[in-house]
Amino acid sequence: MENKETYWTICPKCSGLGKKNLRLRKESRRRYQIALNEFEKAQAEGKASVRPKITQYLCDNCGGSGLISASSHPIVDSENYPHVAIIGAGIGGMALAVACLHRGIPFTLYERDTSFDSRAQGYGLTLQQASKAIKGFGLFSLKNSVNSTRHVVHTTEGKEINEWGMRTHANINNSPKRINVHVPRQALRLALLEQLGDSNALHWGHRLISFKECEDKSVELIFQVNGEMKNTKADLVVGADGVRSVVRNLLIGEDITPLRYLGYVVVLGICSLEALKGVESSLLDSATVFQTVNGHERIYVMPYTQDSVMWQFSFPIPEEEAKALCAKGAQALKEEACRRADWHKPVPQILEATLPEQITGYPLYDRELLNSEILEKASAFTLIGDAAHPMSPFKGQGANQALLDALALARKISIACNPYSKWRERGLRELVLNEFEQEMLERSGPKVKDSAEAVKLLHSKSMLIEGCRPKERFLQAINL
Numbered sequence: 354m355e356n357k358e359t360y361w362t363i364c365p366k367c368s369g370l371g372k373k374n375l376r377l378r379k380e381s382r383r384r385y386q387i388a389l390n391e392f393e394k395a396q397a398e399g400k401a402s403v404r405p406k407i408t409q410y411l412c413d414n415c416g417g418s419g420l421i422s423a424s425s426h427p428i429v430d431s432e433n434y435p436h437v438a439i440i441g442a443g444i445g446g447m448a449l450a451v452a453c454l455h456r457g458i459p460f461t462l463y464e465r466d467t468s469f470d471s472r473a474q475g476y477g478l479t480l481q482q483a484s485k486a487i488k489g490f491g492l493f494s495l496k497n498s499v500n501s502t503r504h505v506v507h508t509t510e511g512k513e514i515n516e517w518g519m520r521t522h523a524n525i526n527n528s529p530k531r532i533n534v535h536v537p538r539q540a541l542r543l544a545l546l547e548q549l550g551d552s553n554a555l556h557w558g559h560r561l562i563s564f565k566e567c568e569d570k571s572v573e574l575i576f577q578v579n580g581e582m583k584n585t586k587a588d589l590v591v592g593a594d595g596v597r598s599v600v601r602n603l604l605i606g607e608d609i610t611p612l613r614y615l616g617y618v619v620v621l622g623i624c625s626l627e628a629l630k631g632v633e634s635s636l637l638d639s640a641t642v643f644q645t646v647n648g649h650e651r652i653y654v655m656p657y658t659q660d661s662v663m664w665q666f667s668f669p670i671p672e673e674e675a676k677a678l679c680a681k682g683a684q685a686l687k688e689e690a691c692r693r694a695d696w697h698k699p700v701p702q703i704l705e706a707t708l709p710e711q712i713t714g715y716p717l718y719d720r721e722l723l724n725s726e727i728l729e730k731a732s733a734f735t736l737i738g739d740a741a742h743p744m745s746p747f748k749g750q751g752a753n754q755a756l757l758d759a760l761a762l763a764r765k766i767s768i769a770c771n772p773y774s775k776w777r778e779r780g781l782r783e784l785v786l787n788e789f790e791q792e793m794l795e796r797s798g799p800k801v802k803d804s805a806e807a808v809k810l811l812h813s814k815s816m817l818i819e820g821c822r823p824k825e826r827f828l829q830a831i832n833l
Contacts, residue, residue, distance in 0.1 A: 362423040364415035371419035418488035427457035438587030441594030445738030445755030447545035452763030463559040477663040479749040498536040511697030598740035615717040618675040628706040648814040675716035683709040747807035
């Protein structure tokens with residue numbers, strides 16, 4: 354399927370989940386019930402019987418997306434669904450708004466920026482788990498996306514240490530089932546924005562100042578808009594406002610899980626292939642990802658669009674020095690990268706040809722992972738994406754997890770809040786949020802940990818071990 358000028362609503366056969374449960378065999382149910390009865394007769398002594406695992410399969414009606422085409426947007430169901438206030442219109446916030454739109458869940462999306470392109474919104478993304486999940490947002494194709502089929506690692510002299518991907522000799526007859534899709538962050542964000550169409554539920558220029566819970570269990574939000582204060586209400590507030598989340602700070606405070614400096618700074622740039630005309634290199638074929646390492650510093654270059662590449666240069670530096678360097682601006686960042694990475698062709702050429710306006714940099718931070726007990730204290734509030742589980746970019750998981758968070762939360766609300774759920778009396782915390790947050794943290798927790806470990810691994814001598822695949826290098830690093 355391709356993107357069309359159409360509308361979407363949830364598939365009635367799978368309730369928008371994209372998957373259906375395979376009915377347990379009668380014999381399996383019978384054995385489980387017998388074991389359960391015996392356990393109860395023994396007054397809960399011994400080992401409890403484990404319920405048979407339910408097998409799921411893709412819904413044949415929607416092809417696993419959870420969506421079917423419709424003649425118009427679903428009618429907003431304010432009677433049965435809570436009104437969701439989404440704070441932050443980045444990838445996670447936009448995705449949640451779209452998922453709510455498809456389900457008729459009332460929402461308002463608030464963004465402090467005054468327009469879509471008022472500031473830089475990141476560079477390239479690599480969709481991994483989310484490469485299939487984006488169909489759940491009505492995105493069956495992505496403009497400006499490219500697929501990489503080869504990944505190469507070099508020393509600074511240009512010696513190849515390792516290679517993998519669909520084009521390696523070892524994988525000719527055993528190509529991986531999943532491929533990495535590279536897409537500019539703004540291209541994905543724009544595709545989500547286009548799904549919202551002319552929705553009046555997106556409000557630019559709204560900076561959240563504070564909020565308070567009301568007696569009727571709703572939440573009053575106070576925004577600063579054009580220098581004035583504006584009050585509004587919602588039933589559920591979702592913080593999707595990034596690593597320095599205002600919602601998280603107001604809910605939990607900075608002292609509980611403060612920003613944790615990872616010891617490195619990252620410099621990012623986008624270079625057009627036209628600017629590299631005349632530079633002969635097989636690494637610039639728009640389908641190759643390559644990285645160059647020396648056990649201390651690292652550059653990672655990937656296709657950005659068909660006619661450009663994105664590079665990411667990282668190196669260790671004390672936190673205050675990292676802040677000072679980034680504060681000097683793009684030209685200083687470019688000069689520092691060029692000074693440090695005078696390596697094999699085409700690395701110096703790429704850095705030199707990148708325009709300063711296409712360069713940015715920042716110190717690397719994450720946070721200690723939240724636990725469900727901390728979030729359970731927040732009644733009608735939750736967090737998704739970097740607001741919930743910020744991580745280093747070295748595993749390429751930030752946007753992937755934000756998309757999965759958004760889809761999971763919208764699905765939970767859609768299924769749990771029905772005419773018979775009495776969610777207003779029971780509360781969204783009990784009905785939706787506890788289960789959602791537990792699943793989110795269990796899924797994203799290993800990604801946060803692995804991303805932190807990747808910072809050390811990718812800048813260590815273990816990267817120079819020849820012939821080791823990524824997972825093998827990770828195990829080698831643990832044993833060093």
